[in-house]
Each structure stands twice: as C-alpha cells, then as structure tokens.
Amino acid sequence: MSDHRPVLSRAAHDRAALRRQDGDWLAQPGRRAASLPVTGDYLVPVLHTPDGLRLAWRAARDDEPWVFLGNHGGAAYGMVRAARDSDSYADVEHWLGLREVGAVLSEAEAGLLVEAVALAQWHDRSPFCAQCGQPSEAVEAGWQRRCPDGHQHFPRTDPAVIMLVHDGADRCVLGRQAVWPVGRFSILAGFVEAGESAEAAVAREVAEEVGLVVTDIRYAGSQPWPFPQSLMLGFTALAAGDLTLRVDQDEIAEAHWVSREEITHGAFASALPPSLSIAHRIITDWLSGHLP
Ligand SMILES: [Zn+2]
Known part of the structure; x- marks a missing residue:
C-alpha cells in the first residue's frame, strides 16, 4: 500500500513531550545523542551517501543550548543554532534547506527536520514577551519562552x-x-x-x-x-x-x-x-x- 501522508507529515520519532519538563532526565551525562545544527536562514548540514541524502547530525554536547526534538531508536535528538562561517562547521560540505531536502529524506529525518525548522523559526520571531515587551528566554528544553515577569509563551502554529x-x-x-x-x-x-x-x-x-x-x-x-x-x-x-x-x-x-x-x-x-x-x-x- 502506498504512503498517502504528505511528505512533511511522515514523522517517525517520539516527541516525548513529557521529557521537556524533566530536567533530571535531560541533564543525565550522555543523555543527548545527536544535534542538528540550524543556521539563521534555516539551512542544515547534509551528506550525500550511496543511499541518498542524509542529515549530518553532530555528536551533542552537554553544555550547548539545546532544543529537544524527541527520541528515536533509543536516542535523544536535538537542535542547536549554527553559524555557517564558524570553525566548528568548516567540515560541512553542503548546507541545504527543508524545501530542498524535505521530500527526499527518510521519514524519521524529515520529521525531525521539520520540527527543528519550526522551532528555530519560532525562537527567532519571539525574542520579546508579547505581553509586556521584556526580553524572553528559552526554557523547558526549548519548548517555552519566559520573560522576567513569568509570562509564558509556547511555539506558535x-x-x-x-x-x-x-x-x-x-x-x-x-x-x-x-x-x-x-x-x-x-x-x-x-x-x-x-x-x-x-x-x-x-x-x-x-x-x-x-x-x-x-x-x-x-x-x-x-x-x-x-x-x-x-x-x-x-x-x-x-x-x-x-x-x-x-x-x-x-x-x-x-x-x-x-x-x-x-x-x-x-x-x-x-x-x-x-x-x-x-x-x-x-x-x-x-x-x-x-x-x-
Ligand atoms: Zn512578560
């Protein structure tokens, strides 16, 4: 039977939403498995392999700002922000966007990528509290933004x-x-x-x-x-x-x-x-x- 889901609706991972508030679980050393770097213009590193295009995940660091995307195959995946010209990414050969690779990635990678891009877009467009205008910061593994007065804001769709x-x-x-x-x-x-x-x-x-x-x-x-x-x-x-x-x-x-x-x-x-x-x-x- 053919797959009638739209290509960006093929997610295969577990968002594990309850873990976003579970600081102990998230903070366990080595908990974070892989990070997907997303640039300011929403490009991600991509590898050409014999089996087609793959996302070039990086080993996650425990000390970097990290947005939890979910679990897949027993591992926790996240998103980090990246600057293309940083030395950390000198080895990246191809930076591509969701429009270019969304239809050709595996269902697991397509689902993680569309979630990563959606969250990156939301953080970039929400630096200030919509209620009082003060700067807000990301909390709860990147799934909430909060201002000094405690006003809470969630990803918009x-x-x-x-x-x-x-x-x-x-x-x-x-x-x-x-x-x-x-x-x-x-x-x-x-x-x-x-x-x-x-x-x-x-x-x-x-x-x-x-x-x-x-x-x-x-x-x-x-x-x-x-x-x-x-x-x-x-x-x-x-x-x-x-x-x-x-x-x-x-x-x-x-x-x-x-x-x-x-x-x-x-x-x-x-x-x-x-x-x-x-x-x-x-x-x-x-x-x-x-x-x-
Ligand atoms: Zn506020």
Whole structure:
C-alpha cells in the first residue's frame, strides 16, 4: 500500500513531550545523542551517501543550548543554532534547506527536520514577551519562552486551509497567485482568520478568490509548513450553482476549470506544485480517484 501522508507529515520519532519538563532526565551525562545544527536562514548540514541524502547530525554536547526534538531508536535528538562561517562547521560540505531536502529524506529525518525548522523559526520571531515587551528566554528544553515577569509563551502554529474545488465530475479549479510566475498553478489556499472554523475559511476563501459557492467540504489531511509557522489543512469542496469563475485580481492573477486529462497530459501537466507541498498530494490523490 502506498504512503498517502504528505511528505512533511511522515514523522517517525517520539516527541516525548513529557521529557521537556524533566530536567533530571535531560541533564543525565550522555543523555543527548545527536544535534542538528540550524543556521539563521534555516539551512542544515547534509551528506550525500550511496543511499541518498542524509542529515549530518553532530555528536551533542552537554553544555550547548539545546532544543529537544524527541527520541528515536533509543536516542535523544536535538537542535542547536549554527553559524555557517564558524570553525566548528568548516567540515560541512553542503548546507541545504527543508524545501530542498524535505521530500527526499527518510521519514524519521524529515520529521525531525521539520520540527527543528519550526522551532528555530519560532525562537527567532519571539525574542520579546508579547505581553509586556521584556526580553524572553528559552526554557523547558526549548519548548517555552519566559520573560522576567513569568509570562509564558509556547511555539506558535498558524492554521491555513488549502482546498481542491471540484465540480463533482472531472474538473477542478487551478489558480495562479498574482505573485507567482506565469505557468505556475495550484489549488486555492488562505489563512484561517481569528474566530473562524477551518470549514468556514474554505468557503470564504473560495468565494473571495474565484467567486464560487462551495458545499460538501471534506477534510483531506494536513501538513506542517514552517515557512515560517503554518499548518496546512487540506480539503476538497464541491462547487454549487453557477460555476463561472470571477477572479479577485488582487490575490489571483488567473483561475481555470481544468480536467484530469489536462493536468496529466495537457496544458497544465508542467504546472503542478512541487512534491514537497500538500497541494501536490491533494491534486495527485484527486487525479487517481482517492478523493472525490
Ligand atoms: Zn512578560
């Protein structure tokens, strides 16, 4: 049976969340097994091996600021911040990002990497307490930030919806965002607003972007997308009533009803989003009949 999880949702490790507050366990000499260095622009060291790309983990040191990622195979893995030009990393041959390697790593390494990048992004964007403005510091193995007044802040994730709108037969809507180059298309997407359900966000975004009314909104899986801190919630939705596309030119440059044949062999065959994206997974599942 093929794996229908989106590629960045393939995590295989145990996050061991209860251990984040277990200072005694974390502090045992030799507890830390391996560290993944992440740079300020979210690149990590990568090795080319006969079996493909691997993350170049480093032996962890007990005295370095360390974000606990979880356990795998009986070992504790963590994330450290790195400067590429530091002498410590003079031996690194390749620094690559999640977008470049996320789809080709093993499920265990992909899961650890997406978690490491999400946490690095959050720490970088949260140096001050959002409540009182004082500098905050990382505590609890990097899973909380706290200011001198004790205000607690936790890693943030912003929900976004991404939806394949179909006609109940053989066509779906592909659009090109105004900021994308000509020839690139994907399914529609947008952020969930404050106080809004995911399903309501699907209906609202479709109406705003292409002027369609949708019904039969069905969940189709999710994928973390830490660029910088999104969680993509996938859906399918059935267009109802008038199927005329009325494109909001501010957000969408063009949108089209496209048949399966046009995506697999026709004008849109080279327009599919990259395999890293959940959009790719949803479209290919729809093409193969796994989705309505
Ligand atoms: Zn505070």
